Amino acid sequence: MAGKISNTPATYTPSPTSQNKKRPSIVTGSDWVRPDGRGLHQCRPAFLRTGAVNSASGSAYAEFGNTKVIVSVFGPRESKKAMMYSDIGRLNCNVSYTSFATPIRGQASDSKDLSSMLHKALEGAIILESFPKTTVDVFALVLESGGSDLPVVISCASLALSDAGIRLYDIVASVSMSCLGMNLVIDPVSEEESYQDGNLMITCMPSRNEVTQMTVTGEWSTPKIHEAMQICLDACTKLGMIMRSCLKEAVSAPEE
Secondary structure, eight states: OOOOOOSSOBOOOOOOOSSOSSOOOSSSSTTOOOTTOOOTTOOOOEEEEEOOOTTSSEEEEEEETTEEEEEEEEEEEEOSSOOOOOSSOEEEEEEEEOTTSSSSTTOSOOHHHHHHHHHHHHHTTBOGGGSTTEEEEEEEEEEEOOSOHHHHHHHHHHHHHHHTTOOBSSOOEEEEEEEETTEEEESOOHHHHHTOSEEEEEEEETTTTEEEEEEEEEOOOHHHHHHHHHHHHHHHHHHHHHHHHHHHHHHHSOOO
């Protein structure tokens, strides 16, 4: 399926909250700003495109700031592993990094952990009963690691599944937030992740208002984690709209 990138950057920044805009510094002083100049609750522009890999059943490319990901989906196809008949299909996920994805070789996150988390995030959104005794394989490749890699991978994989015609209950959008001192920073870049006190990632089906995965690391107070959840859910809803718009553009785009 052919796809295209919109001429203007799309934003999924959550709605402003009533909290004080003048926050204490995280690092050096009251003039501290984020490395890329964004506001604390401002997301990076999202560029999305489907049909990035012609040989795949479905594919998608996502670019969120310096984080660049491409996902290919193959199937449903007969499973290579011998398995007893099942009324539901099987989902396999694999996440890997290019050798040049990070400034230092070997600095990338553990691929096995990311593959497992991608599987958990997507499994609840796929109608597995629609392809019994067959397998859908999802291969995600991080071309450049710029921060918040897993949320970008998950969102891009959801687009690729849709492009492949895999039946979903809803698309899956994912957003993360870092806790830096007293501040909450959405869609963190690598530099911010390196000195964060904690991280929260939410993956949800926006139209159904259902969370498919939530991971929390570090120490969080109850009020802070509630605030972070609401901000991430709001951003997921807006990201979901951008993803739907991308799919609609791909369908309406004339074939070359």
